[in-house]
Amino acid sequence: xxxxxxxxxxxxxxxxxxxxxxxxxxxxxxxxxxxxxxxxxxxxxxxxxxxxxxxxxxxxxxxxxxxxxxxxxxxxxxxxxxxxxxxxxxxxxxxxxxxxxxxxxxxxxxxxxxxxxxxxxxxxxxxxxxxxxxxxxxxxxxxxxxxxxxxxxxxxxxxxxxxxxxxxxxxxxxxxxxxxxxxx
Amino acid sequence: xxxxxxxxxxxxxxxxxxxxxxxxxxxxxxxxxxxxxxxxxxxxxxxxxxxxxxxxxxxxxxxxxxxxxxxxxxxxxxxx
Numbered sequence: 001x002x003x004x005x006x007x008x009x010x011x012x013x014x015x016x017x018x019x020x021x022x023x024x025x026x027x028x029x030x031x032x033x034x035x036x037x038x039x040x041x042x043x044x045x046x047x048x049x050x051x052x053x054x055x056x057x058x059x060x061x062x063x064x065x066x067x068x069x070x071x072x073x074x075x076x077x078x079x080x081x082x083x084x085x086x087x088x089x090x091x092x093x094x095x096x097x098x099x100x101x102x103x104x105x106x107x108x109x110x111x112x113x114x115x116x117x118x119x120x121x122x123x124x125x126x127x128x129x130x131x132x133x134x135x136x137x138x139x140x141x142x143x144x145x146x147x148x149x150x151x152x153x154x155x156x157x158x159x160x161x162x163x164x165x166x167x168x169x170x171x172x173x174x175x176x177x178x179x180x181x182x183x184x
Numbered sequence: 185x186x187x188x189x190x191x192x193x194x195x196x197x198x199x200x201x202x203x204x205x206x207x208x209x210x211x212x213x214x215x216x217x218x219x220x221x222x223x224x225x226x227x228x229x230x231x232x233x234x235x236x237x238x239x240x241x242x243x244x245x246x247x248x249x250x251x252x253x254x255x256x257x258x259x260x261x262x263x264x
Contacts, residue, residue, distance in 0.1 A: 002228075051199040057263035060256045064203055067253025068210045071246060075217050078242050082221050085235070086228050099228075104220050107228065 002090065002097060002109065012162045014089040017134035020152040021084040028077050035066050079104055089150050091163055094170055096139075098148055110148065114167040115174060116141045122156050139163075203257050207250075214246055 004010075039062060051061055086101040096117075100108040119140040129135045129152070137150040137160055153159050197205065221242075225235055 051202065057260050060260035060263065061199075061203070064207070064253050064256035064260060067249050067256060068206055070249050071210050071214055071253065074242075074246055074249060075214055078221060079217065081238070082224055085238075086224060101224075101228075104217060104224070107224075 002099070004092065005094065008095075009093045010090055011093055011166055012091040012159065014091070014150055014153045014159050016084055016087065016152040017132060017154040019128060019132045020134060021080070023128070024084075025077060025080055028073050028080070032070060032073050035062075035069060089153070089159075091159075091166060093166055096148075096163065098150075112139075112141055112148065114163070114170040116143075117163070117167055118142050120160055120163065122160060124156075137163075200257070200261050203260065207253060207257060210253075211250060214250065218243070218246070 083101050083103065086099065086107075088099050090097040090099070095111055095113050098108075098110040098112075100110070102108070117139055121138040121140075122135055123138060124130055124135040132154075133156075134152050134154045135156040137153060137156050139148040139150070141148070150156075150159065194202070194205075222239065225239055
């Protein structure tokens with residue numbers, strides 16, 4: 001569970017673009033259609049070697065095996081969907097929370113303060129990114145070599161703008177707090 | 185059954201038993217992964233109606249596919 005500080009406001013939640021997720025799952029659609037294509041082209045001879053179907057029950061044998069195959073693909077699809085849905089970047093008024101979901105069990109949460117950001121670079125990796133307007137944002141933090149990457153985010157310029165605005169507001173708040181304490 | 189003749193245990197099963205074994209293994213994979221996924225959605229996902237609807241669709245479709253598959257095995261068994 002992500003815990004927020006008292007009074008912390010969520011400003012933006014960024015996920016990977018739906019097109020990037022769709023491209024990732026295209027192979028599942030192909031895998032779902034493959035047995036049907038194999039059946040059309042008579043590539044089911046090996047089934048006769050494993051099972052012993054007769055002419056009357058071959059259809060039900062194929063149907064049951066196809067059902068088992070589709071169930072497995074459906075589960076894999078939902079693992080990919082969970083990966084997409086739970087892999088998020090939460091931009092609040094004080095920090096960025098980077099939640100990485102890798103597969104079913106692995107989960108990583110990184111947090112960094114907005115005032116620690118020193119550089120942000122937009123990277124459009126391919127022509128699909130240009131058409132559907134999505135790309136990566138590489139974030140460099142002060143004193144760190146490791147870069148944080150917001151991958152395949154939709155409207156990356158808007159997200160970058162949002163982070164910069166929040167960073168500016170955060171620095172202003174920090175500045176006014178310091179001035180107030182110095183004035184004391 | 186020549187492909188399975190060298191595999192212990194599996195070479196003793198007939199077509200129907202082999203199909204049911206495949207079905208049960210698939211069902212167990214579905215059950216275990218679904219429990220983990222459900223936990224992830226409820227625990228880490230931002231709880232909203234879209235997510236609950238997605239979870240509902242996931243279970244309904246999986247149960248329909250598994251049900252049809254089991255039905256096909258039963259009919260295959262009847263014709264065996």
